[in-house]
Amino acid sequence: MHTSYMDPQLGSANQFKETWKHTLLLSFQSLGVIYGQLSTAPLYVFGTMNAEDIKSKETVYELFSCIFWTINIISLLKYAFIVLRADDNGEGGTFALYSLLCRHAKVGLLPNDTSANEVMHYETGSPFKIKVESRARRAIEKYKSSHYLMLFLALFGSCMTIGVGVLTPALSVYSVSSGVQRSMSDMAHLFSSSPRKQEAISNAFEKYVPVPTASAILVCLFTLQHYGTHKIGFIFAPIIVIWLIFIGGGGVYNIFHWNKQIIHAVSPMYMYRFVKNIEIKSWRSLGSIILCVAGSEAMFADLGHFTKKSIKITFVCLIYPVLVLCYAGQAAYISKNLHVTDFNHLSESIPHRIRHWFIALSLLASVVGSQATITASFSIINQCLALGCFPRVKVIHTSDKIHGQVYIPDINWLLMVLSLAVTIGFHDIMRIGSATGLAVISGMLVTTCLMSLVIALYWEKNLFESVCCLIFFGSIEVMYVSACMLNFHKGAWYLVVLLALSLTVMLSWHYGTKKKLEFDLQNKVSAEWLTDISPGLGVTRVPGIGFIYTDIVTGIPAFFSHFITNLPAFHQVLIFVSFKSLPMPYVPASRRYLIGRVGPKDLKIYRCVVRYGYCDPIRDTDNFEEQIISSIGEFITMEENEFESMNSSEGRMVVVGKPPADGSALIPLNETNSDEESVGLVSNIETQPAPMVGDASESGLGPVMRKKVRFMLPANSPKMRASVRDELQELIDARESGTAYFLGQVHLAVRHGSDVLKSLLIMTYAFCDKNCREPPVALNIPHAALVEVGTVCCI
Known part of the structure; x- marks a missing residue:
């Protein structure tokens, strides 16, 4: 895998000097x-x-x-x-x-x-830059x-x-x-x-x-x-x-x-x-x-x-x-x-x-x-x-x-x-x-x-x-x-049967996924809605961090606004997390995270867009919560030191690379606990690596060793302002208080009077979605801390 956009930590055939010995080995x-x-x-x-x-x-x-x-x-x-x-x-x-x-x-x-192209592709030197227009390109x-x-x-x-x-x-x-x-x-x-x-x-x-x-x-x-x-x-x-x-x-x-x-x-x-x-x-x-x-x-x-x-x-x-x-x-x-x-x-x-x-x-x-x-x-x-x-x-x-x-x-x-x-x-x-x-x-x-x-x-x-x-x-x-x-x-008819079945599944899933995204985009609310409605509803801020997983990268998702309207409370720190696949094989670690704010600073609401390529094993990574919190810490430091003139309007985001192991804003402290030990707080998130083939965890031969990550502030530095240290400390305190996960589920249903083709696509998508072996967000989320909010979309 030789690509300039690949994470250097991932093996690449092109990272080595291509000597004849290496070429013959390959x-x-x-x-x-x-x-x-x-x-x-x-x-x-x-x-x-x-x-x-x-x-x-x-x-x-x-x-x-x-x-x-x-x-x-x-x-x-x-x-x-x-x-x-x-x-x-x-x-x-x-x-x-x-x-x-x-x-x-x-x-x-x-x-x-097709969602939020300006947010996804805006930064200078982006590898997604469109080439100069040509007659063939304009026609296509x-x-x-x-x-x-x-x-x-x-x-x-x-x-x-x-x-x-x-x-x-x-x-x-x-x-x-x-x-x-x-x-x-x-x-x-x-x-x-x-x-x-x-x-x-x-x-x-x-x-x-x-x-x-x-x-x-x-x-x-x-x-x-x-x-x-x-x-x-x-x-x-x-x-x-x-x-x-x-x-x-x-x-x-x-x-x-x-x-x-x-x-x-x-x-x-x-x-x-x-x-x-x-x-x-x-x-x-x-x-x-x-x-x-x-x-x-x-x-x-x-x-x-x-x-x-x-x-x-x-x-x-x-x-x-x-x-x-x-x-x-x-x-x-x-x-x-x-x-x-x-x-x-x-x-x-x-x-x-x-x-x-x-x-x-x-x-x-x-x-x-x-x-x-x-x-x-x-x-x-x-x-x-x-x-x-x-x-x-x-x-x-x-x-x-x-x-x-x-x-x-x-x-x-x-x-x-x-x-x-x-x-x-x-x-x-x-x-x-x-x-x-x-x-x-x-x-x-x-x-x-x-x-x-x-x-x-x-x-x-x-x-x-x-x-x-x-x-x-x-x-x-x-x-x-x-x-x-x-x-x-x-015998060739068998291939046609296979083609019909597999193509129906793929087209149905693409169609259903696209319709769900369109539903989310049409029903989202602005960030101002959250700040304006909070005093009227008497919204209470509870200690802890709330991760809201959504497919949209701007605005407040409809399922979360529905949740707040019925239960006027949300956490001390909110993080809207979106996973976005880009049409390229790999997204380098230095361009993987986009971090921004939702609303004014005192709300402590952040947005994180995780970008990955179609060959990146992004959803199999076990320490996403740690990386997201570290990235937000880096963003807070960068915003104060280098982006003071940048306003906090919706959609303005900063590219944050993969945080260093020692952490320049937040220092991670790793502790290892056996699965047999009791867990005191939900906030001490336990992340478990995606099981590789032949792991002892699958065979049940022994207790699973889990990694528990906490954070601490670096030693006093004259470069870090007091406001930055206060915001970082609030992030750490929220992490220690507990973590909850909000996941929206849009269920597609066939509208009465829909044509046969649309009904077939939606019914196939609904069947596949119901029988999927993997959850929408495969990040080892604890069931006790997961809140799913369902909505129905008739098409």
């Missing part, structure tokens, strides 16, 4: 994370083709030519040399491209992008429909990534299980001389081995996910190296042993003949050919874990030549063995004396390939979650240094169930391959569309270059999409 590690799926694609590219459609040696040449040029155009040219350059401060993927467009072309429709910004189209493309691409995460494990594991079945059948034939018994054994193995074997492997694969990508990927890298050596060596052997003339098939003339003599049956073969580039999207999607140089070197120097040799060798074998049963399966092209070793190695390699797609699903859902486009789920960061590596338990088990359903329901490699091919090429087509917009709006190239990129790559990918759609009835 290249090695990328094998187990990025290239697992791409390197295992030979297991099922030819295997998913209908053997009856491969009629002659010329057909084999044409198919290999299509595979060769597809890899060159899509994997090498598009991803390795063009798309990798469009990183979002070191991050890649569909949402990285969309976030670039949101920041540089004012096309953001995400719920957190003018039409609101184009904004919705871009958001739809981003969500559609995310759904395709999830679809690949469901289908690829099933396809990889089932193809290997079929190889296991053939290997076991061959071994059984050695112990039986009767042709009838041999046929019965083959039928039995074909019926009972692949599906149970694949299902067992899938269960084990998804069970391993909680160990984290870092550990699994580092272990898997040597497996991929051995696998690449094996298939590369096998390809060279097959070329020289069976047909050296296959090298001539790299000529584009063979691909031209294939297209010229196309028919329905041969056109369907393109749905299998596109699988040869399955996993190319991972080069860009997993960019945050490595550097561009390491990813490009690994692909150009190792992955690309090995894949070309492997496919050439398999094509050479097929061209001379069209009479052999299952000639189009990779295992058949391996010499018999080492075939059993190949089956074992392919089993391990298929697990690695599946791992990459599952990890990508976790990453994209984490980004959707941060940007308000996915229901709240528990996200566990499996690495302290690389926060892009996440594990989502609920999604993991859901993916496992869906993969098992595909394996058991289809039990046919060609049907699973049809759905996988459609998912892969659809995701690539989305990347092409967004990439053409990035060329025009972010790189500020002329419109001709953008259109050329769209037409060149888009026409090729549309051709493959049309071929995959011919197999719609043969």
Whole structure:
């Protein structure tokens, strides 16, 4: 994760001097994370083709030519040399491209992008500054429909990534299980001389081995996910190296042993003949050919874990030549063995004396390939979650240094169930391959569309270059999409069902979240209302601190004004806290907190806006209350010393970085208590770190150690005025007196007479909101100190 906006304390691949030694280390590690799926694609590219459609040696040449040029155009040219350059401060993927467009072309429709832009983006030198207007940018910004189209493309691409995460494990594991079945059948034939018994054994193995074997492997694969990508990927890298050596060596052997003339098939003339003599049956073969580039999207999607140089070197120097040799060798074998049963399966092209070793190695390699797609699903859902486009789920960061590596338990088990359903329901490699091919090429087509917009709006190239990129790559990918759609009835329909379900959930959550924010903005009251109504209601100030969590960054939220009207009392110190996701991967610690006042100083009401990127693990941090109070202490000191001329009008805020460990305004004092000890005051907030996998706290093996933080003023300093010390002391006293948390809950309901589409979106959102496994504010708030105020919004 190499980005200038990243917290220096978070691990970054770009923080180190990029020596060749470091680049080679990252290249090695990328094998187990990025290239697992791409390197295992030979297991099922030819295997998913209908053997009856491969009629002659010329057909084999044409198919290999299509595979060769597809890899060159899509994997090498598009991803390795063009798309990798469009990183979002070191991050890649569909949402990285969309976030670039949101920041540089004012096309953001995400719920957190459109609220209080002046408050969020006002400071000098902000990384969110919009570039100079251009004709293309003005045209895009003018039409609101184009904004919705871009958001739809981003969500559609995310759904395709999830679809690949469901289908690829099933396809990889089932193809290997079929190889296991053939290997076991061959071994059984050695112990039986009767042709009838041999046929019965083959039928039995074909019926009972692949599906149970694949299902067992899938269960084990998804069970391993909680160990984290870092550990699994580092272990898997040597497996991929051995696998690449094996298939590369096998390809060279097959070329020289069976047909050296296959090298001539790299000529584009063979691909031209294939297209010229196309028919329905041969056109369907393109749905299998596109699988040869399955996993190319991972080069860009997993960019945050490595550097561009390491990813490009690994692909150009190792992955690309090995894949070309492997496919050439398999094509050479097929061209001379069209009479052999299952000639189009990779295992058949391996010499018999080492075939059993190949089956074992392919089993391990298929697990690695599946791992990459599952990890990508976790990453994209984490980004959707941060940007308000996915229901709240528990996200566990499996690495302290690389926060892009996440594990989502609920999604993991859901993916496992869906993969098992595909394996058991289809039990046919060609049907699973049809759905996988459609998912892969659809995701690539989305990347092409967004990439053409990035060329025009972010790189500020002329419109001709953008259109050329769209037409060149888009026409090729549309051709493959049309071929995959011919197999719609043969398995691709399953992907459409997955797309409909996941896209409905994402759009519903986005729509509901946006409507809730609009309701809060329409019903908020001004800060003056709080000062004007207090004397009339006889509002009482009670000791302690009140944290009010709200989505708005100006004004008083409606639920709190409703609470004050019915119960005229609030705490000695009030802090309005808002979490705001910005369309960028990371927000540095120095720009994370915006602190300001609400009303005059004597009210002791503050506002804190916590800004974070879509890759920041901000909601998993356990010491937010401590950081917010420290930041307010820094703000009080800064305001008095440097911002005396600044008025306290609503919306004027100061950027406060992450407070230093020793604290310049408030000094934190850490005390550690066992969970078995009694807690005297609610104000002594106990913060518990977000549980990592394998923690003793989850297993119940011992008492949980909690960190209790108190504050004290620094020693007398002539630089600190008496008024500042008094205000800081009041903040400390309020902290010691107790803390309460106010959380507003807006419940959406369908208005009578609403249309069917709106009713479906609201009902889906309400169902997801009711069944979310995570609370709206995942900050370990004690239940005894939480006050929830509910309001109903009819739409």
